[in-house]
Every structure is written in structure tokens, then in C-alpha cells.
Amino acid sequence: MADNTNVTRRSFLTATGAAAGSVALVGVSAGESDDPWNSDRSEYIVGVSNVEDDPQQHVEQYLQGQEQVGSVQERLNTAVVGLPADAPESVRKQFVDRLESRDTIKYVEQNVELQAQLVPNDPRFGDQYADQQVNAPEAWDTTTGDAGVTIGVVDQGVKYDHPDLDGNIDRSVSNGGRDFVDDDGDPYPDSLNEEIHGTHVAGIAAAEVNNGNGVTGIGNSSVIAGRALSERGSGSTADIADAITWAANEGADVINLSLGGGGYTNTMQNAVTYAANQGALVVAAAGNDGSGSVSYPAAYGGVLAVSALDPDESLASYSNYGPKIDLAAPGTNVLSTWTADDYESISGTSMATPVVAGVAGLTLAQWELSNAELRNHLKATAVDIGLSDRQQGAGRVDAANAVNTDPGSGGGGGGGGGGDSTSSSVSGSLRGRGDSNCWSFSYEYSNPSQVVIELDGPGNADFDLYANTSTNACPTTSSYEFRSWTTGSQESITIDNPDTSVDLNVLAYAYSGRGDLTVTVTEYK
Template sequence: MTEDSPHTDRRTFLEGVGAVGVAAAAIPGVSAATPGRTPGAKPNEALVGVTNTVDDAEEHVAQFVPDQARVVHSNETIGYVAVRFPEEAPDRAHEHFLDAIEKREGIKYAERNATHTTSLSPDDPRFGDQYAPQMVNAPAAWETTLGSSSVSVAVVDQGIQYDHPDLAANVSDADSYHGDDFADDDEDPYPDVPQDEYHGTHVGGIAAAATDNGSGVAGVSESSLLSGRALSEDGTGSTSDISDAIVWATDQGADVVNMSLGGGGYTETMKNAVSYAYDNGVLVVCAAGNAGKNSVDYPAAYSECVAVSALDPDGTFASYSNYGDDIELTAPGTNVLSTTTETRGSYERLSGTSMATPVVSGVAGLALARWDLSNAEVRAHLKETAVDVGLSEDEQGSGRVDADGAVSTDPSGDGSGDGTTEHISATVSDSLDGYWDEDCWSWAWQYDDPSKVVVDLSGPSDADFDLYVDEGEGSCPTTDDYDYRGYTADSQETVTITEPDTSTNLHVMVTPFSGSGEYDLTITEYQ
């Protein structure tokens, strides 16, 4: 869409100011994987995003699949189908398929199934050997709350050894196996080879090992642990397995999803998975990555995710940690003592942004046990109560996460403790006639320095509408040039921007990928 596009409808979006709440929803549905679909990386698979106007996603995609390939899996909730090619198939066969199928009706995107990897005074006898809980002032927070089993932290990672003596008391009883296994497509996420598969157990222990139980180490919080096994014994996992685990954790009611993993770059499938989680109230906390570069790995780089960098035991920035504009918080990550599989000795020290991430998840668990907060509110609260440790903003974000501050500071700021935040909101209703149509809306900022803005689109159930947003540009976005996008398989889209650029009006475009009908667009600006 250009400045003089005949279909552009520019309007100022200021009428109808009032309180409003919009929640996106979807019908869960993950198909069983084809028997023999191996755990871990799946470099010979493609993921095809399908619009919700297609009746049978697998059947629709299958008609465009070449003879040597086959449909092996689908996820109806976030709208993708997995297509497997033979291992001997050359790259050009994959690329030809991706290019060709994207041109077919009902197909939103096509991409490789990218590979992600691990980003590695209570009476607990080894508490004195720990430093991470002390660095984030957890002992002071524990004077108020140890956390609550009603708060659930899902660890999307390798499997957790859920019968570990220091974890068994805190694993969730919402599922018979305390989680699910997406890497092997069975119900039991227990590590297959405990000597090699220990990362998830270590991450889970940092967030929620039992505290003050006379055994081992102390976790940051007493939250319930859910294990979403999406990485194999070698620490690798496919985009599809990780995305399925995120959707599953969301549908299980997780309050926090911890992903101490990264790599694979931007993918529409993973973006849709974290959007589904965030839109349904989940705080998604992710490792920034361990390459020591000025660039945060995905999934941490998605706007829905809290990107976490790592500190050394002396509080300095860890040399291996990624950094950049996307960093929101930092936490101790080097030589962190936590639980490991009993085969490996039950406890060990590991280093990485993988270890810093569950520190933040654990503090989030403490805050949620103390205050009634939405995912957006607890995200803001953790940042507002973080401690400036003298690092640059692209290294520490808002600062080092602080458990005592998160628990003792009233997030409402008025003593009520209800976590409310001043905001102003408006909703506009309109309609689109077909794929050629589009509306562009302009929002004039109401606050001098807003903390965030949330853009919600609610469109017809029998169509597929998408949302494009630009900040600080002074003109409408296009489908090829935009800052943020809501691009799921249906017409329920949400874009959240923290600390938005207010130098120009916010510009929002609504356009149909397919179908037509009426929609509601809601913009909420927070002080």
C-alpha cells in the first residue's frame, strides 16, 4: 500500500474513548505426529501456514506436495502443516516447493522447520553454594512468600526428571506425567537418556526447586512445574515441536512459559505460537543467546517475549551473553548451581543465558503469587522493580531482576495492590469487502511517555484478517514494510509495543488475507 493507494482509507482514531477488554481465543487442536517422526532437529521438513478459511488443512496442502514428500503433522490452533521430504532430497527441491506453495490459494507462508538449541537462608544444605537467589534478593522476598503452587511455570526444553528429590514436591499434578513429550510424541516427558538429557532438569530447578525442604538447593519460587519436552537428548528441537509445546502449555493454563533455547531465526510458526501464548495471558521468558553478539536470538527477539541476558557471579556482564535493543532484563547465568539428573550426580553448575532465564521466570512466579497481575502487568512490574547494575541498556535492559522488589513493591502504586495501570482505550468498527481492500487508522498519543500500547483486531470467524503497525514512521504500513504484524490463521490479532516511539502518530492497517466482513479495532494506551 503506497501513499496514494486508491484503497487506503486514512482516518484519525480518537472517537469512542472508554475502558475495553479484548481477548483472543482459538480452538485447540494438535494432530498426532506420524509414527517414526524423529525427535530433535527436522531439517528435511517444511512448515506451511494455512488460513482458517481452508476446511481441511492437511488435505489442502497435500494436493500441492510433490510425489517424494508427504504431510506428516499439523497444528490447527496456530494453523500450520508439516511436510517431510526424503533425507536425500536436494535443497533446491525444498526451495522450489516453498516458493511454489506460497502462491497457492489459502497458503499464508511456507518455511523450513528451523532448528533451535539449548542456550545453556533456608535449610537446603547446598544453599550456601548458590549465589543466584542471593544476587536477586530472593531470601528477602521469601520472608513474604515462597511462591504458590497455584502459579504454573512451563519449561519448554528437554524433559525434566520430575521424580528428582528436590523437584518432586513442586511438579504440577495437573497432568499424570507432569507434562507432555512433543519430541517423541508420547505423554511422558521424562528424560530418555538422563546422562545426556539434563538441561531441562537444571532449568526447572533454578525456577522452582523445593525451598526450605532440607534437601539440595533452593529454587527461586515454589511454583508448579510443567514439563513440555520439545528438545531431544542432544539439546536440539524443531520449530514445530517447540511451537506445539508452547500451545499445549498455554492450553494447560501455564502462567509463565520458560524457553532457555534459541536459534533458527524468525519463523512465522514460532511467532504465531508465542502470540497465541501472550494473547491468552502467558508471560513468555526467553534466553537472549550465548554468541556474545549484538543481536538477540529468536524466540527471545519476538515482541511477545521477555529477552534475558546473563551476569557473572561478580555482577558483571557475561562475555558470552548476547545483547542489544531487545534485552528487557538481566539475571545471574554463570556457574549457576541447580538440580541435574540423578545419573549425573543430582546437582551441578552450568552457565548460559539458559540459566539466567529461569531466574526471571522464578521471580515472575513469586510476583504472581503476591499480586493479581496480567502477563503484561507482571512484565512491566519486573522491569519497574529491576535494579540498575551500571551496565548499558542493551546489556541489562531495565536492570537485574529483583525478587524482593517484585514482591514488596505494590504494582498499583496507590496501595490497593490490584495491579491496575492508568490507561485510555478506544474501539472503532468497520468492514472490508475482500482481499483487495484495506483500512489505515491513525492514533494520536494520549500520554507524553506511555509505557506500552496494545492493538487488538477482532474480525469475522469465516475470514482471515491481518494487522500491520508502524511506530515513529508518520505514514501507514504496508504488507511489505511494517514494524509489527499480527498474521495468524484467523482474524483475531494482537500487537503489543512496549515504550513506543511517540514522535509521530501510531499507524495501523487492517487488511484481509481472505474473506470479507466487519471487524472491531481496539487501541489501548498505558501510562
């Protein structure tokens, strides 16, 4: 959690909340007061089981001599206990053993001082909380990002000459993007007073880190802007879908969709499926209705849906939620770049989404991952903040975990799986419209976090992909649980937490054309 630092009477972390580095046992300088906490102390953090709701009172009953509780972190149910700095090692060990012998004491560990390895020189970093809440500063000790990683911002126009954005705009694309509203090559906002959303979103993901200016984004990824929303904040399905496919064709590794509404459309589903097939991870806002269903495009299969958190890591009152939520991120009062070359705070799932997109970009600066692997790695390394799966998905996205956890290690603290995967493939052919093949796949993992089904067919045909996971029967074109139905023969279906009590049944169907095909099923732990 963002507030997992135990601060005693001597604050042992800088106000910036910067990254962890070398450690030292906390000791408080001697003073003239009789208060024992003003003399040198050796500090230990005592974690108390949540069955005890008053950690200070609970710990104090086990203390002896000059041992004393200095502070309490109620959300973590911990207490900081001080011992005299000159206490011999035998006394320290006796203290630890005495407390750890209690069933209600989860752990006892030294309270160490964390020294920043990178404190960004951006003057308003201390005014931000979202970066710290997702532990970006700790990730920056490993990498601040890579210009070779591209985030496509499909939104309103982006003020690409903002002094905190201009260094991270991808100049290999004319003007850093394209305008799909006015159908021209300049994604600059039409009205700087009204059209602020895209600039704010871009800054959350990728305002320049450590440039001596303003704020920090999550990382130094490159940004390309697809202006698909006008100064009024709305855009057509066609313009948005065009911007998504354009961003994918321009090589975007991550595509940020801080937009929603309008319900299901095949056009938008196909656009995000196309982007996924091009290798992009599509990240979208869950919606701001406060309802129990996720808005489109976040609800489409294969899109990573993001809910919004308040600074205390509760679900924001405006945030949509539901079974399609993948990750949560800070979205309330997020400070970022503004079109007047300054900075403002606004709220919404629109703000939470680029936090996740920025973490995804930062992760790709460290690890070479496919979009499916990246999606699962972000979920595997997310932090469970105590909300329901419908509210947080796999948990709150965590930059430090994502950057510093080897995707092949099976590590991570979230509910998205351990990063391992296994694949199997079958080949076949379809002879023309109406022809189909059906296969049954047995699961290799007992409880995979996700299954990705991919169809690779000929470029001159239109093959579709259908799947059933909870019915032990081959799907049909009129009776199915999942479908990928683009206009081509590159199809992909993503299924989270599939039912493994029955086999996975997959149908390839020729809508038109003929030719050979391969179906690949990949399971992720």
C-alpha cells in the first residue's frame, strides 16, 4: 500500500517518499527530554494479526524493562517498539523470540531507514501521490523508462510542446500523432481552454521524469497522440477505432483509452482485437458511473480494465466495478500536465488508466514481453489492497513489483498468477464459407489465471473464432460463450479465470475464403 511506511516520532523517510535503497537500523538522536524516545533507540516493527484491533495495547502486554511502543500503523496493524540502542544482542534476540512466540504476532523485524537512490528533481513531485502510491520511485532505481517503448494516447489532443511533455513525444511521427476528428496530421488541441483531457492523461503516463520541471509521469516512455475526441470531449466510434488501429500500426506497445460509453460495437471490438494482434496492450477506463458493470471499451475481451482508487486506496465513489475489472490504480485528484503549460489535479477512471499504461511502459523498459505476457505480469505483481475482486481485479498496480520481479520467477504479490505459461497448438484447414473445425483442449494448469486463444489464418480469408469454457460442447456461430469476429483471419480471445472443470472447446469458422490455419491456446498461471 502507499502508506506502508511506519513513521515513528523521528520520520525516517524523506517527504518525497522516494525509492528504497540502502538500509540502516533507525536510531533517534539523543536529546535532553526524559522521554526515552528522545534517546538512541533500536527499533523493531511488530506485525499483529488482524484478530487484534488494538496493536499497541496488544503488544504492550508482552514488553519488559525499557521496551516501549513508539507509534502504531492501524491500517497495517503494526506497532514500532524501541529498545535501548546499547542493548546487547542477547537481549534483542530474547525480545524477538518472546513476541514471535505469540500466535497473534505475525512477525518482528528491524525498522530500517530507507535512503533514496533517485529523488526526482521535478519541483512538484512532492505534490503528487499517484506515483508514490504505485511505488514508481522504487522502480526508478532500476529504470526510469525507455524511449523505445511507445504509449499511444487515444483521447483529446495532446499539447505536445508542454515543457514537461515535449521531451517524451515521439518525433518520428509527424507532430507526434494524428488528428482523427479534423482528419489532419496535427493532434494539437483545438482549444487550449477546453481541451485539457488528453494532455492530462499523457502527463500521468509519461511526463518527463527527473527533468527539473513540474511533475513526473510514471516513466519516460515515448508518446504518440491519436486525437479522436473533440474539444467537447466526445468522439465517434469510427474515429476512435481508427485512432486505435493507427496507433497499433505506428508500433504502440501500449494504447491508453481513457474514454468509454456507447455500449458494445463490433467496430470497437475489432479495433481493440486488431491492436492486440499487432502486439499492443490496450488499457481502458472502467467508467465513472459508480455502477457494477464495466463500460466499453474496457469491457471488451482482451482489454485491460482499470478501476479508480481514492488516495486512501478505497474504491472511488464514481468508479465502475464488476467482474471484468483487471487492475485498480489511483484516480482521484491526480496532478498532471495542463494545457496552460502548468499543472492541475482532476479525478476519474480516466486518470487511473494512464497510471497503469505508464507502469506497463516502465515494465517494458526492463523486460521483453508480449502483450499477453505483459498483461499477466502486471496482474501477477499487483498488490492486494483488501478490496473485492470486483473492485480491484488482481489488485492495485505496482511499478516496483512489475519492474523488479522476473516474469519467469513465479513471483509477485497479486492475484494475477505467477507469470508461468504453457502453450499448445493445432493446425487445420477450412474449405470455404460455412466450413468449420472444432477442437477440445484439456487444461495443463489446475487454475490458470488466464487463457489466450489465437487463430492465425490466411490473409485473404475471413475466419472467426469461438470458444466455450463452462459447457462441454463445441460452440456454434449462434451459441457460444466467447467470440472473436474481425474482418480478417487473425483472431484472439482472452478469458480470465476460466472454468477448468470441463475442457476448453474452440471452433474455427470460415466466414469467407479458404486456407490453412493454426489455433494456439496459451495458459497463464
